[in-house]
Amino acid sequence: MKLYDYILSPSCYKVRLMAAIAGVKLDLRPVDFHPGREHKTDPILALNPAGTIPILVDGALILTESSAMLTYLAALAAPGWLGDATPADRAQVEQWLAFSPRLTASCGGARLHDMLLMPGDIGALRASATRALRELEAALSARRRRGHSFLVGAIPTIADIACFPYVALAPDGGIDLGPYPSIRLWMRAIRGLPGFIEMPGIHRLHEASAEPAPEIGGTAG
Amino acid sequence: MRHQWYPVGIAAKLPDSPAESLLLGERVHIGRAKGGGPQVTDAKGRALPVLTRFGHVWTTLGTPERDLFTIPEADQPGRRLVDVGTVRVRCSPLRAVENFLDIAHFPFVHTDILGAEPHTEVERYEVEIREDSDEVWATKVRFFQPQAAKSAGGGITTDYMYRVPAPTCSILYKTSPPRPGEWDVITLFVQPMTEELCQVWPWMALFDDASTMTDMIHFQQMIFVQDRSILENQIPAKLPLDPGLEIPTRADMTSIAYRRWLKRHGYTYGAQLVAA
């Protein structure tokens, strides 16, 4: 399975993260998004006329939407992550998958503007991000009241993976996550999942690894 | 610092219509002259001096006393020259350089790539301000690295040298994994936009015949963006040059020399002089 990938893209990271958790090996094909704008070149446009990445190719199947890729990877190798135990759960997963592009447009737009100099109305992007983050915070605080750490049902789902990266990287676009305690704890729960991998700007949980033993034979001092 | 050269663009990727930017708080436009070469103009539309070196376009708001520094090693045949692409950071340009000179953060910020616990110890190394060239140099720097470069197959103890030839530029020479007798050249050229905002323009001259150009670009972008969330969260935003506000240790000898050299020359754009 081949992923057309960019190391700094939160959407590509969603797919890498889900694959790592599901134990699916990806053949990564780096795309020179910045500074090369390779995603707008003919070979990539031939695969995805929209000129966006990620692109996931598995045999004859070509997917160009990250949420569909999450669904595909989960259905293949980690069906519990589809979160379809009940009709209501299934609908809520769909709800969050449909919500996630708002995060991409707002938090992601602010990040591209501030970090990679892409055009945009930064004030409007941040205001729109604040509205989306407030909705997410309210939903997660309601989940915590019921003893749950994730967006849908009792276990993590593709809904969490779809929303996590652009939220975690919101500070890259000058958006402070300080006002969102439930989001902070939810991100921590995701970072603590078995198989979790990081991307630049999202640090691993150093606390999860035990205090390393001192080096034997090391020359201190 | 007006009389220094600063990077403002990649020579091979100049915009078709002039792009607006900031240099030392002043508005500049970067684009192409009629002949196709680089052109940088100031807020009044006057053409500023330009030169092209290390893949980048450099300009100045003043009248530099000397030519932009050179990197003779980068001219060796067989190297691949990598324009990494710019990243903007809400931090002092001097803090960006200082972070580049630091190795002790590798195990925590570049975990399992440039460092990993328990290999956290920084051994003694040598630092000097070279009077003839007026540059800061750190030599005999050694650190264990799980994946020192895109071309590295596994963990190696890497040798480093750091060089600061200009207040917002730093050059790192590090063991080339495929050619242990040679140095890879990795630079961090910083465009000071304001005292608390900058653009970094990393550039590399590497011995690596195996990796694709995109692989090498992505490796270095990954490393730098891991640093970005640190740089945007240091308090104060400006680099303190007077002792007292921050507490260095022996591992910070390069940073101590860099700060001393900045202060000696009055390179204080992006610096905080009196401890708050």
Added chain:
Amino acid sequence: MTTTWTAAALSQDVPAGTAAPGRLGDRDLAIWRSASGKIAAWADRCPHRGMRLSHGFVRGEALSCIYHGWRYGQTGQCIKIPAHPGLEPPDAIRVPAFAVAEASGVIWVADGAPATAPPAFEGFTGFRSLQVDAPASVVAEALGGKGDAIRAALGPTPAVALIQPLGPDRSGLHLLAPLSAAPEALDALSVAAEDLRRRAEAGQKGRAA
């Protein structure tokens, strides 16, 4: 100097083994709880290179800076510098610590030593913190009260609202509800609080315009 208690966060939002950002007046805080449950509120700044300690990580009873891993014990004293594993850090390397106490599910902080314990609201506990882009006075007015602790009428379930000034045009709103309140009642309070926030922010925009 503030010698009174400020409500800075809710106990439930800083579980054992985590760190969170907070504010006391115009100062940034790192509020963190050790593995055994001890709460601490420190200046949000590593003395080494100024990195925010609220980005750090908790191992056992110590907080480590994310930048270089410098580790600090309960009193704020630096106890380990990973770059120099054999070195005992000098006493001078210490993070300023603030007074901290917990009552009714609220983490209270103070600069100095307040003469009294922080207020307790018998039978109530903190369940939600929100940030409002309006000054404390506007939030208090929207709640129909005055001061920084208001018995709020946000529907059928009684609530206490603690207002934390966060600069000239921003406030923290820490909400407490009866310990016995069901999740659905808390959901309703949350919705009412968000409605109040919308009104306060709209009013604030109107004033500013």
